[in-house]
Amino acid sequence: MDENGHDVRLWSYNPKQVEELNTQHTNSRYIKDFTFSSSLVAYADLATAIDGVDAILFVVPTKAVRSVAHQVGALLAEKQLQPEIIHAxxxxxxKTYKRISQILEEEIPAANRKAVTVLSGPSHxxxxxxHDLTLITAASASPEAAKYTQKLFMTNYFRVYTNSDVIGVEIGAALKNIIALGAGALHGLGYGDNAKAALMTRGLAEISRLGTSFxxxxxxxxxxxGVGDVIVTATSANSRNWxxxxxxxRGEALNDVVSHMGMVIEGVATTKAAYELSKQRGVSMPITEAIYQVLYEGKDIRTAISDLMQREGRAEF
Structure with missing residues (x-):
């Protein structure tokens, strides 16, 4: 049982992780010094994990969403189930530039799911x-699905608001990781709060421009x-992107950073997708372009910052 009285199952592709969760009730690789409820049961077999459930929450790296969703869709069709689908x-x-909800809708047959809801916001x-006080958003094209998700997760320390703007919520959630990469780089270079505030503010303007174009x-x-997720991700060492x-x-090579991080750094791949989308749609995203040049073209970070600062003056709005 979770704190709201729901039976919770967890699926992982990693048998060792499943064994640790079931025997020691810990997940030491990802959350150190924390003990999970003994009622939480982990499964290595996906079919068993989703059998008879009312809702499925996807929290997997973006590059794995399509393959996992395809497996889930096939199993739901086989079992003739129709659960709520939620993702975080x-x-x-x-390449496709699809948002997560679009992938889920493509891979899970409509007959075997209810509406897709995105659960997102400033939350490490x-x-x-x-039990830190946390406020996030449940966004869905279906008001009923958003309210279902809200009720499912609300506690006295975890507050959920509903929203109908799935596009905005998903684009904000994805692109804030780019800004977090940049904010971390500024810290590593020794820049102060002024620089970080400027990056977050103008980075949010870029996110908004791309989002509204959709x-x-x-x-x-x-x-x-939007701003909530940017703040929490671009100011905290808890953020792997930061x-x-x-x-x-600090001068580390990208390949070395990726190899020893131990977790997926979503912002690296998202930078490439956002940069390509900005060119495709004619949206001005100079910060995203600068970070892309550093990550994918080997541009010196200090040169990229200098070039940004020396762009021609313009109106803020």
Missing amino acids: SKGIEQ AEDVAR GADPMTFIGLS RAGDELG
């Missing part, structure tokens, strides 16, 4: 685990999944 993954698929897993509500980007940027700013 944050990224954009490479480590802080949620220790029809997102601009108000979403001053909400929890840590990766910090190491890049």
Whole structure:
């Protein structure tokens, strides 16, 4: 049982992780010094994990969403189940530029799922685990699905708001990782609060420009999944994207940072997708372009910053 009285199952592709969760009730690789409820049961077999469930929450790296969703879709069709589908993954698929909800809708037959809801906002897993006060958003095209998700997760320390702007929430969730990389790099280079505030503010403007080009509500980007998510991800060492940027700013090579991080750095792949999308759609994203040049073209970080600062003057809005 979780704190709201729900039976919770966890699936992992890693048998060793499953064994640790079931025997020691810990997940030492990802959240150190934390003990999970003994009622949480982990499974290595996906079919057993989803059998008879009311809702499935996807929290897997973006590059794995399609393959896992395809497996889930096939199993749901075989078992003739129709659960709520919720996701908390944050990224954009490479090459297709699809958002996570679009991938889930493609891979899980409509007959075997209810609406897709995205659960997103400023929330480090480590802080949620220790009951830090957390506010996030449940966004869905279906008001009923958003309210279902809200009720499912609300506690006295975890507050959920509903939203109908799936596009804005997913784009904000994905692209804030780019800004976190940049903020970490500024820290690693020794820049102060002025620089970080400038990066976050102008980075959010870029996110908003790209999002609204897809029809997102601009108000979403001053909400929890916009400015809220940018603040928490771009200011904290709990963010793997911030840590990766910090190491890049200190002179580490990207391949070395990726190899020893131990977790997926979503911002690296998202930078490429966002840069390509900005060119495709004619949206000005100079910060994203600068970070892309550093990550993928080997441009010196200090040169990239200098070039950004010396761009021609313009109006803020």
